[in-house]
Amino acid sequence: MRVLFDGPAPVDYGQIYVTSRELPNMEGAFAGQANGLCGAGEPDALFLMTGTHSGRVHFRIEVYDGEPSAAAEEWEEVVEVSFRPRDAVVDLVPWGDGSLAKLPLIPEGQDTGLLPAYRVRYCATGMDEGSDPFGGLDPDELDDGDYTYMDRRPDRYLLCFWPEGSPGGDPSDAVARADAILRQTSQAAAYWHGWAAGLPPAPSLWEQVEAEQLRRSERERRDEEYRRRDELRRWGGRLPTERLRQVRGNVHGIVLLDRDLVDGVAAAEAAVQRQIAIWAARRALTLAGIADLDWMTPAWTALDRGLPLPAEFADPRALWTRVLGEPPVTFSLVSLRPAGHGPADPLGAVLDAPVNPIAMALPAVVAAGESDPLQAALEALWAAVSTYAARRNEFLADVRRAFPVIAIDKSEGSPE
Template structure:
């Protein structure tokens, strides 16, 4: 086992992330189609991690294992997802205010997210036992799962995740981008046509005059019927 980072990590809005590319999807998309609502892994290259504390520092560790580690009895909430980095990975605070590089190879991992003290942190009880560990080990992709649930805060987010539709597939994203591109091109062509109509002072003349432009275009504002 190797510890990739450990110590106090800043969270805001009860969130912290693992990012490995340029994409920063929303919460609903990250949890779309999942059964667990604590570690969102539905979008490739991203992990959306929920905490009990709204804003402040939490005890957070990230570990890399060769094989699945045992689930310790000390953990109250345990979930698993699959993950593959799409570039250099890092644990990232809200809005990128802080980040901690993670030495992860570009391979498929199983990820276990463990938490303790989430309900106490949410309610502001002092002193808080809240702490987290994120454990990676090489493994082929498989559906996410809830290993252990104890508190109401975790149960609430599990319910939230199960209400979210699955994120679009790469093919669906490509089709949506194609349609959006065609719509932009259509709008640009229509804008150019309207601008040319204004140049000619109204309805466009025959194609030959439009190609010639020159004196005919100069005359159009003066005597449109003649043109």
């Protein structure tokens, strides 16, 4: 027999624990047990109840190589549980505090191997006296400010560990036994035994697995619902086709402005999409007054022939510098409106603001040269809309007149 701890231990709320990792939950520790003094329902943890609510009680912890003899008559309460630790060293942990003492269940230097399951005997005496806040002392005889009675609690406790299974056998083969009440004397112990007996039974392993599967399914369902709602928000309240999902680049502006137009363009053939991209770029640059500049000719030629844009047309900032002779300047705008008091149509408010048509139009040329014709069309349309700004409805009507194939049959939700 080895003594692992022998001395005062602080308790609060009548609780103290043995664990090497997480502290046990009270109901989870006792669910399905007959006894309410030593809860072993959660892995790697013992939940120990004391008569004293708050104070320091005497604890002695012993570990044996085999089952010890029956508890001495001095112990009024005796219960047993089965316990499988995760580590060879566990901790005695007071409520709301760190480890009070390390408890090496396996002697130092001994090969731990596969840890055995242990049988644990929890003995107590004086629990009813400990339940008295003053521990049986007359409060009238205590001096003001004298709290030494908190360190002289009348209840005492003994915790014994020994490996389960037959001597010389493999300890990992031991089958955990049900907990048992071997001796019960005090009203305090009777109360906790009755409380434990009234708890719902602990879930079986299959029930735990099934509950975890349900939790995982519900989590996956919520995640999928969140993704669906986020996609609906980003795509203007209508889920996109798989083809639209594949489009990269800045397409969500035109999606939020005119989703029917987007669906119509997406349903068109690739050749039509490319025509729309070039048409939108020409309209935007014409409005900006730069479509017919001599140095723009190579760009239009490449686009009309389905060739990549010349390198000098791949950067809107470089084009801006070439048009105006100076690099563009970026301004940051800060709203002074209180939160929740913005415009009812924030996208419309942005598009209605005064713009530099050249700055808005130049990205349309770059967009029209994109390798994906659908992305080219949608990005060029958005650049043109940004160029037309407050006159955007005029431009959108012109798109539909120029390309009637993209008109949407509202009754069927698809292009005519």
